[in-house]
Amino acid sequence: MKSNTRAVTAVAAAMLCVAAVAGCSGSGGESSARVADSAVEEASVPEAPAASVSAGTSSTPSAPSAVKVSLTSSPIGKILVNEKGHTLYLFEKDKTNKSSCEGECADDWPPLIVTGTAVAGKGVNPSLLSTSVRTDGSQQVTYHGHPLYLFEGDKKAGETKGQASTAFGAKWFVLDAAGNRNTVPVASASPSASSSSSGQTKITINNFKFMPASITVSPGAKITVTNKDTTTHTLTAITGKAFNTGDIGVGKTVTFTAPKKAGTYKYMCTIHPFMKGTLIVK
Ligand SMILES: [Cu+2]
Secondary structure (H helix, E strand, O other): HHHHHHHHHHHHHHHHHHOOOOOOOOOOHHHHHHHHHHHHHHHHHOOHHHHHHHHOOOOOOOOOOOOEEEEEOOOEEEEEOOOOOOOOOEOOOOOOOOOOOHHHHHHHHOOOEEOOEEEOOOOHHHHHEEEEEEOOEEEEEEEHHHHOOOOOOOOOOOOOOOOOOOHOOOOOEEEOOOOOOEOOOOOOOHHHHHHHOOOOOOEEOOOEEEEEEEEEOHHHEEEEEEEEOOOOOEEEEOOOOOOEEOEOOOOOOEEEOOOOOEEEEEEEEOOOOOEEEEEEEO
């Protein structure tokens, strides 16, 4: 056994000498023997790990830890979450199990990527879990045929800020245990209630929302916008480019003038297109 190993080492050393040409004279000193030993050690390590890493997505350098889909309780019902408790969404633009969310969309709505298979956690039917191949070759977890996504606006477990968003051309919904969309609106958001306070000329941005979501003002009114969120936003008219605050930094307040022409003006944040509001001038 021992002599066998030696023989292999010697052969390996000889081969290295051939390959290296320089620095190998005759029967090989200590240094070339060491080189040979390490070469043998390396050769004995199976190449499987390297192969499986390259099979995964190259854009996600983090180790492919276990991806787990579970059911959890939330204010809008029982919903699917990942192993960190972050809410998972389906995208109604996906008509098959193949994702139609690429580029900027996938930046804002990171696909749930897995190497191998996802684990079915509590309350989840394992037979509904599968994967589909994205255009970059990575595997996206699907549930009941819906590719699953996280939302970059959800910073903590339990947040559902992406619910009912219409970003990137279709609606986003949380999923129930059966893998069907849950269209219950987020409880904290009551956009229609605010219209009662007409004449209000203050808009606050917090948690990726304009508050109130709808505001009625008189023509040419001055409106102040305060950004109480943790990131920069804009308040930009979609209707007729009627107004645009530009970037509003964290903690900043800006003022803009309402259009003189009566009408309903929809606006958005150009950085986070899912953030929408309405300004009614009358
Ligand atoms: Cu924004």
